[in-house]
Amino acid sequence: MLWGVVQFPGSCDERDALHACELTGGEARLIWHEERDLDGVDAVVVPGGFSYGDYLRAGAIARFSPAMEAVAEFAAGGGPVLGICNGFQVLCEADLLPGALLLNESMRFVCRQVELQSEGLSTPGGAQSFTLAGEMLSIPAKHGEGRYWAPEEMLDAIEANGQVAFRYAPGQNPNGSARDIAGVRNEAGNVLGLMPHPEHAVDAMTGSTDGLRVFDAVAGARV
Amino acid sequence: MSAPATDSSPHRELGLTDSEFELIVEKLGREPNGVELAMFSLLWSEHCAYKHSRKLLRRLPTEGERVVMGPGENAGAVDVGEGYAIAFKVESHNHPSAVEPFQGAATGVGGILRDVFALGARPIAILDSLRFGELDSVRSRHLLDGAVRGIGHYGNSIGVPNVGGEIYFEAPYEHNCLVNAMCVGIARQDEMVRAAAAGVGNAVVLMGASTGRDGIGGASVLASAELGEGDAAKRPTVQIGDPFEESKVLECCLELLGKGLLVSLQDLGAAGLTSSASEMASAGGVGIDLDVARVPLREADMEPFEIMVSESQERMLAVVEPAKVDEVIAVCEKWQTGAAEIGAIAEHGLVRVLRGGEVVGEMPVDALVDGCPLYDLSPAEPEGWIYGNRATLDPSASAEETLLALLSSPSVASKRWAFEQYDSIVGSRTARRPESADAAVLAIPEADRAIAISIDGNGRRVACDPYAGTVEAVLECAQNLACAGAEPLGLTNCLNFGNPEKPTPAWQLDRSVQALADSCEALGVPVVGGNVSLYNEGPEGPIYPTPVVGMVGELPDPAMAAPSAFARAGDAIALLGPFEPTLAGSELAKQRGELEGGLPQPDVAAVVAACEAVRAAVRAGKLSSAHDAGDGGLACALAECTIGSGLGCQVDLQPLRERGCSPEEALFGEGPGGFVLSGEREKLEALAGEGVEVLLLGKVGGDTVEIAAGDRSVAIRLDAAESAWRSLPAQVEATD
Numbered sequence A: 001m002l003w004g005v006v007q008f009p010g011s012c013d014e015r016d017a018l019h020a021c022e023l024t025g026g027e028a029r030l031i032w033h034e035e036r037d038l039d040g041v042d043a044v045v046v047p048g049g050f051s052y053g054d055y056l057r058a059g060a061i062a063r064f065s066p067a068m069e070a071v072a073e074f075a076a077g078g079g080p081v082l083g084i085c086n087g088f089q090v091l092c093e094a095d096l097l098p099g100a101l102l103l104n105e106s107m108r109f110v111c112r113q114v115e116l117q118s119e120g121l122s123t124p125g126g127a128q129s130f131t132l133a134g135e136m137l138s139i140p141a142k143h144g145e146g147r148y149w150a151p152e153e154m155l156d157a158i159e160a161n162g163q164v165a166f167r168y169a170p171g172q173n174p175n176g177s178a179r180d181i182a183g184v185r186n187e188a189g190n191v192l193g194l195m196p197h198p199e200h201a202v203d204a205m206t207g208s209t210d211g212l213r214v215f216d217a218v219a220g221a222r223v
Numbered sequence B: 001m002s003a004p005a006t007d008s009s010p011h012r013e014l015g016l017t018d019s020e021f022e023l024i025v026e027k028l029g030r031e032p033n034g035v036e037l038a039m040f041s042l043l044w045s046e047h048c049a050y051k052h053s054r055k056l057l058r059r060l061p062t063e064g065e066r067v068v069m070g071p072g073e074n075a076g077a078v079d080v081g082e083g084y085a086i087a088f089k090v091e092s093h094n095h096p097s098a099v100e101p102f103q104g105a106a107t108g109v110g111g112i113l114r115d116v117f118a119l120g121a122r123p124i125a126i127l128d129s130l131r132f133g134e135l136d137s138v139r140s141r142h143l144l145d146g147a148v149r150g151i152g153h154y155g156n157s158i159g160v161p162n163v164g165g166e167i168y169f170e171a172p173y174e175h176n177c178l179v180n181a182m183c184v185g186i187a188r189q190d191e192m193v194r195a196a197a198a199g200v201g202n203a204v205v206l207m208g209a210s211t212g213r214d215g216i217g218g219a220s221v222l223a224s225a226e227l228g229e230g231d232a233a234k235r236p237t238v239q240i241g242d243p244f245e246e247s248k249v250l251e252c253c254l255e256l257l258g259k260g261l262l263v264s265l266q267d268l269g270a271a272g273l274t275s276s277a278s279e280m281a282s283a284g285g286v287g288i289d290l291d292v293a294r295v296p297l298r299e300a301d302m303e304p305f306e307i308m309v310s311e312s313q314e315r316m317l318a319v320v321e322p323a324k325v326d327e328v329i330a331v332c333e334k335w336q337t338g339a340a341e342i343g344a345i346a347e348h349g350l351v352r353v354l355r356g357g358e359v360v361g362e363m364p365v366d367a368l369v370d371g372c373p374l375y376d377l378s379p380a381e382p383e384g385w386i387y388g389n390r391a392t393l394d395p396s397a398s399a400e401e402t403l404l405a406l407l408s409s410p411s412v413a414s415k416r417w418a419f420e421q422y423d424s425i426v427g428s429r430t431a432r433r434p435e436s437a438d439a440a441v442l443a444i445p446e447a448d449r450a451i452a453i454s455i456d457g458n459g460r461r462v463a464c465d466p467y468a469g470t471v472e473a474v475l476e477c478a479q480n481l482a483c484a485g486a487e488p489l490g491l492t493n494c495l496n497f498g499n500p501e502k503p504t505p506a507w508q509l510d511r512s513v514q515a516l517a518d519s520c521e522a523l524g525v526p527v528v529g530g531n532v533s534l535y536n537e538g539p540e541g542p543i544y545p546t547p548v549v550g551m552v553g554e555l556p557d558p559a560m561a562a563p564s565a566f567a568r569a570g571d572a573i574a575l576l577g578p579f580e581p582t583l584a585g586s587e588l589a590k591q592r593g594e595l596e597g598g599l600p601q602p603d604v605a606a607v608v609a610a611c612e613a614v615r616a617a618v619r620a621g622k623l624s625s626a627h628d629a630g631d632g633g634l635a636c637a638l639a640e641c642t643i644g645s646g647l648g649c650q651v652d653l654q655p656l657r658e659r660g661c662s663p664e665e666a667l668f669g670e671g672p673g674g675f676v677l678s679g680e681r682e683k684l685e686a687l688a689g690e691g692v693e694v695l696l697l698g699k700v701g702g703d704t705v706e707i708a709a710g711d712r713s714v715a716i717r718l719d720a721a722e723s724a725w726r727s728l729p730a731q732v733e734a735t736d
Helices: A014-023 A066-076 A086-093 A152-160 A211-220 B018-028 B034-043 B094-099 B101-117 B138-158 B231-237 B243-258 B272-284 B304-309 B322-334 B365-370 B399-407 B459-464 B466-483 B503-523 B587-591 B604-619 B633-643 B663-668 B681-685 B718-725 B728-732
Strands: A002-007 A027-032 A043-046 A081-084 A100-102 A110-118 A136-143 A147-149 A164-168 A181-185 A191-194 B067-069 B076-081 B084-092 B122-132 B162-169 B178-188 B203-208 B264-267 B287-291 B315-320 B338-346 B350-355 B358-364 B430-432 B440-444 B449-456 B487-496 B527-533 B546-555 B572-576 B625-628 B649-652 B675-679 B694-700 B704-708 B714-717
Touching: A002 A014, A002 A066, A014 A027, A014 A043, A014 A211, A027 A066, A043 A066, A043 A086, A043 A211, A066 A081, A081 A086, A081 A211, A086 A100, A086 A191, A110 A181, A136 A211, A147 A181, A164 A191, B018 B034, B018 B358, B018 B365, B034 B272, B034 B304, B034 B350, B034 B358, B034 B365, B067 B084, B067 B527, B076 B449, B076 B487, B076 B527, B084 B101, B084 B449, B084 B487, B084 B527, B084 B546, B094 B101, B094 B138, B094 B178, B101 B122, B101 B138, B101 B178, B101 B243, B101 B264, B122 B138, B122 B243, B122 B440, B122 B449, B122 B546, B138 B162, B138 B178, B138 B243, B138 B728, B162 B440, B162 B449, B178 B449, B178 B487, B178 B546, B203 B243, B203 B287, B203 B322, B243 B315, B243 B322, B264 B272, B272 B287, B272 B304, B272 B315, B272 B338, B272 B350, B272 B365, B304 B350, B304 B358, B315 B322, B322 B338, B338 B350, B350 B365, B358 B365, B399 B587, B399 B633, B399 B663, B399 B714, B399 B718, B449 B466, B459 B466, B459 B503, B459 B546, B466 B487, B466 B503, B466 B546, B466 B604, B466 B625, B466 B675, B487 B503, B503 B546, B503 B604, B572 B604, B572 B681, B587 B633, B587 B663, B604 B625, B604 B675, B625 B633, B633 B649, B633 B663, B633 B675, B633 B704, B633 B718, B675 B681, B681 B694, B704 B718, B714 B718
Parallel strands: A002 A027, A002 A043, A043 A081, A081 A191, B122 B162, B287 B350, B487 B527, B649 B704
Antiparallel strands: A100 A147, A110 A136, A110 A164, A164 A181, A181 A191, B067 B076, B076 B084, B084 B178, B122 B178, B203 B315, B203 B338, B264 B315, B287 B338, B350 B358, B430 B440, B440 B449, B449 B546, B487 B546, B572 B675, B572 B694, B625 B675, B649 B694, B704 B714
């Protein structure tokens, strides 16, 4: 299992993501944003941070990078892609995931541990090698623009399609996200994005190990 | 002979005295031109030359077995084993933050990050120490909000966790807030680099952002003069930060140093190119030629003096061997950051500023960097308490009302409102998040250990007694580290004081530096770096004298660090250490409007012994929790231990009263040396030893905070204590 972690100028959590990938038992390497060739990776992580300074709009510039063109092709071919925080924003900007992430309701950055309810995290093509359905995960969130938003009809549709992957536990929504949505996946089920940071929940020393299960789930989703 | 000086003489407008100007003329053998005068005025400012503090700072102990780099480098560094060093420094950005809090605080963080990665260290933590006026002032709330947003904006965007800090609210900071930021980094010792320029013929490369008109004259205008009317007009001298640019420059510099491509590296901070180039040349004993025509500019029509003094952010200056310049520029291009060869190291011992072929300034390095006269202070102890009093709490308030008033004081209350706006976890090292332990704890797997970091300094107590108050700041750091099981390795400090040319601030500074020297000596902790911020005054006078102390220590394993809060119902609670609380200088004395000069003199040796006992007990896993008794006294410390855990306590302070404390002093009195510990009763009792006293006070459990103290006994529900302690958001968001 070889993980690729995309590195943009301004990425912050790419080393943490690399470490988390390695903890799943696989190997991991960085993919520089100018690389057009993913060179045999089995799964891609688009990590957190402030790609290109998040200028214009979070993720709006990163989506045009050569690496993201390659990631879009990889996803179209069924390859598993995990977007975390800024990575989630990039995947939404790239139309690989539905919806958008807006400024937190509080208008402030927030960093805190949150409880997440997982909802039927499936694998590509509906394979059932691993699922997180119905589990509660304790994972930290840290972002200024994490309020999930989509038009009402789109929210209805992604709920009907089972595309909601994570919701904040009742009372824990840190940013005003619509319907408490913390993470979504694409229709095929191979692209997953979430605002909280599973790569920062891989070691009891720093808080919790629940994030490993998200990485395991993505690893299990390998085509 | 020059014309007699008037207030509109250029040198006076730039902050130089007539005698300083005459000295410059003497050293040059002629009058300086405009470029030279601008450069001298900056390098001879207090901010760069430390002309009122350098003599005092010579008292500080700076050497120790673990010191890798000491004062004089961009930051200090200590050895943590396995070939690694921890670099750290604290620096102020007070005046810019008082003028424009968001950018002032943001660029304060940016500047201290550059100081650390200039050594070749990867920044792994930020801490901050902030002071504002009382929160019922609109101005204070504006400054607090802006500063916190600015610190968060920069640190969050660049991916360095903010792991701890402190905030105090006191009227003397109303006009002159304090924003001190500390950065901690890790480096392989064999990849570290010094700031001294070396190698005649080597190229000087300017990296990072282009140079604009922002921050022109910041060091002399903002950092070395009192604030007053018309501060809005100073706004153009505040720099604008771009953390994205800095993140690229950071990664670029670390890659360049990792590849061994740089001879030396220095950040551009106050006084921009002028100070970086001159100080590099001075440290290396060489000269330097700089061609301003080769500096990438934001505005094409900038004058040479503007280019030389601009404080545009996110720039670094490197010395590079000629054969490696192309490779350096290629790495900069990879990181999409600027790089321009703008000059060369020369033998002539001058700082020469050229524009194309034309020499526009030429000054001996020695005159610029070391030529500024150092002044002796004229200290005089003021008579009585000079800062005023404002009573907000009736002395007849019940013990319960008093405890709730102290817990809801913004200086005592939980700072969650602030620290939740900071990313405290990026980097995967944060073993103890803010407020979960007395010190921040970071894993250092590279050297198979952990470090603990604390930053402290209670200006009110220093105002009461500059000597005792400063000793207490150092001891509080040591106590916080002991609670985490850490042994101190080194110390950095930021001395925030008023105008040193006035007798009272001079006396405060003198006493405070002496206390810093004595207490570091007693603890065996070297001072490896620091910063001085003087002229912190508003229309009503000087700020509280505020030495901010940052201390770094090590522990074998991050998992050892004790939590602050109680952990297990049924545990015994003990007070360890030479704690002899009084109301002098306390939060309670402030609220009652009873502040006056004078504090008891701390017994440093006894506190050091207590720290050693606590450190050993924490490392041996004998304690469930450890928390120092700080602001608001023992009652607040106990309440904090219960709020953090949801476990109440039943305590009797009679043993403390036998030390001669009144009920009020036992509950709310303050002083150094007290540790609130919980754990198994026998293990706590066994901590008593030579010079270390342990008083058993009670036990953990229930849902109330019950403290028996003679006729001032307290019993409040845990949720009432918690809502008082968590009231900061409501106080900050108040709109009136």
